Amino acid sequence: MNNVLSSILSWEFVAAGIRVTTPILLAALGALVAELAGTPNIALEGTMLFSAFVGVIISGFTHSLWLSVIGALITGIIMSTILAYFSLKLKTDIIMAAIALNIFASGGTIYALYLLTGDKGSSASLKSLVLPSIDIPILKDIPILGDILSGHHILTYIAIILVFLIQYMLYRTPLGLRIRSVGESPDAARSVGISVFKTQYTALIISGMLASLGGIFLSMGYVEWFARDMTSGRGFIALAAQALGGTSAYGVALGSLLFGFSEALSFSLQFLNIPYEVTQSMPFIITVGALAFYAWNKAKNKKNRDI
Amino acid sequence: MKRYEIYRTAIAIGIALFLGYILILVTVYPEGSMVFAEKMKIAFKEANESFKTFLLSPILKERRGEWIFNLRGFIQWINESVPIIITGLAVSLIFTAKHFNIGAEGQLFLGAAIATGAAIYFPSIPIITPIVVILLASLVGAGWSAIPGYLKSKWNASEVVTSLMLNYVALYMGLFIIKTFLRDPNAGQLVSLKFSDSATLFLLNSRYRWHSGILIALALSFALWFVMKKTTWGYKVRLIGNNKHFAYYSGINTQKTFFQVHLLSGAIAGTAGIIELLGYYGRFVWLYSPGYGWDGIIIATLARNNPIYVPIAALFLSYIRVGAKTMGRYTNIPPEMVSILQATIILLVTAEAFLSQMRQRAIEKEARSTEEAIAGGDANE
Numbered sequence: 001m002n003n004v005l006s007s008i009l010s011w012e013f014v015a016a017g018i019r020v021t022t023p024i025l026l027a028a029l030g031a032l033v034a035e036l037a038g039t040p041n042i043a044l045e046g047t048m049l050f051s052a053f054v055g056v057i058i059s060g061f062t063h064s065l066w067l068s069v070i071g072a073l074i075t076g077i078i079m080s081t082i083l084a085y086f087s088l089k090l091k092t093d094i095i096m097a098a099i100a101l102n103i104f105a106s107g108g109t110i111y112a113l114y115l116l117t118g119d120k121g122s123s124a125s126l127k128s129l130v131l132p133s134i135d136i137p138i139l140k141d142i143p144i145l146g147d148i149l150s151g152h153h154i155l156t157y158i159a160i161i162l163v164f165l166i167q168y169m170l171y172r173t174p175l176g177l178r179i180r181s182v183g184e185s186p187d188a189a190r191s192v193g194i195s196v197f198k199t200q201y202t203a204l205i206i207s208g209m210l211a212s213l214g215g216i217f218l219s220m221g222y223v224e225w226f227a228r229d230m231t232s233g234r235g236f237i238a239l240a241a242q243a244l245g246g247t248s249a250y251g252v253a254l255g256s257l258l259f260g261f262s263e264a265l266s267f268s269l270q271f272l273n274i275p276y277e278v279t280q281s282m283p284f285i286i287t288v289g290a291l292a293f294y295a296w297n298k299a300k301n302k303k304n305r306d307i
Numbered sequence: 308m309k310r311y312e313i314y315r316t317a318i319a320i321g322i323a324l325f326l327g328y329i330l331i332l333v334t335v336y337p338e339g340s341m342v343f344a345e346k347m348k349i350a351f352k353e354a355n356e357s358f359k360t361f362l363l364s365p366i367l368k369e370r371r372g373e374w375i376f377n378l379r380g381f382i383q384w385i386n387e388s389v390p391i392i393i394t395g396l397a398v399s400l401i402f403t404a405k406h407f408n409i410g411a412e413g414q415l416f417l418g419a420a421i422a423t424g425a426a427i428y429f430p431s432i433p434i435i436t437p438i439v440v441i442l443l444a445s446l447v448g449a450g451w452s453a454i455p456g457y458l459k460s461k462w463n464a465s466e467v468v469t470s471l472m473l474n475y476v477a478l479y480m481g482l483f484i485i486k487t488f489l490r491d492p493n494a495g496q497l498v499s500l501k502f503s504d505s506a507t508l509f510l511l512n513s514r515y516r517w518h519s520g521i522l523i524a525l526a527l528s529f530a531l532w533f534v535m536k537k538t539t540w541g542y543k544v545r546l547i548g549n550n551k552h553f554a555y556y557s558g559i560n561t562q563k564t565f566f567q568v569h570l571l572s573g574a575i576a577g578t579a580g581i582i583e584l585l586g587y588y589g590r591f592v593w594l595y596s597p598g599y600g601w602d603g604i605i606i607a608t609l610a611r612n613n614p615i616y617v618p619i620a621a622l623f624l625s626y627i628r629v630g631a632k633t634m635g636r637y638t639n640i641p642p643e644m645v646s647i648l649q650a651t652i653i654l655l656v657t658a659e660a661f662l663s664q665m666r667q668r669a670i671e672k673e674a675r676s677t678e679e680a681i682a683g684g685d686a687n688e
Contacts, residue, residue: 107647275487
């Protein structure tokens with residue numbers, strides 16, 4: 001028991017939790033923007049995977065961090081553009097198009113990995129770079145507080161800033177208003193002169209870029225290589241985190257933290273003989289419960305209004 | 308299937324295969340300091356060889372310059388199609404009602420894990436035991452699918468997200484059950500104890516373990532086709548899928564039917580995993596989700612949700628997979644190439660608006676000209 005407590009109450013545990021949360025949070029913010037625009041982005045998984053791949057490949061061949069980040073972001077934009085083109089223009093069901101993109105990413109990255117490195121499993125043979133962690137001056141010297149706040153990965157800080165930026169964008173800017181109104185009722189939005197296509201396309205692009213950042217955190221933050229299917233469902237977990245967190249970026253951040261920390265917790269709780277399967281499935285069960293409660297509440301209110 | 312849909316599917320498959328050839332060509336393109344034309348010549352020659360293996364290996368193999376029937380490849384092809392036919396049926400049913408329960412993956416995994424218990428411990432009675440085991444799996448699948456189904460039909464909670472979440476819960480629960488209660492301590496990796504002998508399926512060919520799952524899968528396709536096209540219930544489901552408001556106002560209890568669709572779809576999906584395990588492996592062997600639920604979505608799409616086309620679509624998919632795997636054994640071309648072809652096919656087949664918009668416009672134009680011809684000047688009013 002003491003083992004568990006001391007491992008949970010350690011800074012390493014908090015740091016691990018934050019580390020695991022970061023990619024989920026980035027993708028979950030992407031899920032939020034797309035969801036609010038009425039175009040749920042199930043392709044986050046594939047987008048993350050492909051961006052993780054492109055980031056590593058570019059950094060391996062050019063040794064330039066900037067180029068790899070830009071390359072990954074462009075990958076996200078391309079994936080979103082394909083999704084948007086098929087779903088908005090060719091009227092493919094967006095879920096089907098996204099499933100196709102996920103399948104494409106899963107096999108396509110392995111195929112391209114083999115072409116470029118001769119290896120089908122991972123890019124370990126490639127010398128690639130890692131995005132840096134950042135020590136915040138002054139703050140890092142303060143005891144305790146410095147341990148918590150300083151020394152994280154640069155994308156972790158970016159993710160935190162993005163939580164506020166996305167919340168501001170969604171609820172304080174004309175673009176956010178357009179996104180939400182299109183998501184709420186495309187016909188009403190169209191009737192006041194909003195271009196539904198442009199708005200949803202923009203939302204999907206933002207969503208894809210956020211997922212890209214989440215993807216490169218996996219291959220250039222966690223580790224310094226790409227491995228096949230290395231996202232292992234984080235894009236879907238991000239959807240869960242979004243579903244749990246509702247329509248505000250703060251809620252989504254909390255939802256992501258729940259998933260991140262439960263994953264970190266699952267390692268600590270093994271001391272207590274709590275199987276990791278139980279801790280791992282808890283957030284999903286909570287998500288389903290929360291969605292059920294939310295839907296029940298909504299249905300109940302609607303009924304009351306009808307009477 | 309309407310004629311232009313057949314064309315579209317054929318075009319999609321054609322484009323995908325062409326893409327496959329290009330991918331092979333890129334992979335075999337030689338390195339070194341030859342002239343470009345020389346390199347291309349070698350690349351084309353090798354690509355043609357590999358492409359031939361890819362296209363033919365599930366039924367034919369080359370021995371001393373002659374092409375002979377490849378029994379092993381054929382059986383592998385048929386066996387691999389079994390679980391994806393079944394999930395394809397489950398998904399096509401739910402998609403017919405325009406619902407997107409994508410939980411087939413979890414339903415088949417959890418169904419297989421729990422039914423594994425029965426396959427090991429249920430008393431050995433020939434014929435009865437496999438039936439009991441499969442029914443148990445289907446019950447679990449139905450129960451698992453009932454959760455998103457209930458939440459959707461009762462409170463309108465998005466079944467896409469809930470079924471996706473439940474896939475993970477099913478994965479972890481299934482692994483937990485196998486690890487804790489059914490693990491074979493003598494095996495090197497995490498697998499269940501062996502199934503009892505009477506639980507396994509009848510073999511059509513024991514050398515390459517061709518099991519009777521294909522017969523079950525085909526029977527299920529026919530049964531589902533019958534239900535969908537020949538019964539009132541099937542008609543209701545199709546009506547709901549076409550226009551749920553119309554269905555509602557014509558007196559169909561849409562919520563109840565939705566729930567039933569979820570139950571039946573889950574029951575079908577639940578059996579997909581255990582049938583493969585009973586037939587081929589003889590024990591639970593999966594450490595992660597086998598992905599058949601996702602394949603089911605591809606197949607349902609290709610088959611336009613029609614149960615009678617599902618086996619064809621599944622046989623096509625497993626054909627190119629077995630072909631790619633065999634090619635991968637003889638060459639360096641990664642079999643994962645197939646997923647690029649699969650994605651292309653899904654995108655092209657589901658992008659119906661493109662062709663149908665053109666078709667629509669042609670029809671409208673024709674209708675307008677006929678209308679004008681009939682009504683004369685009055686049409687301008």
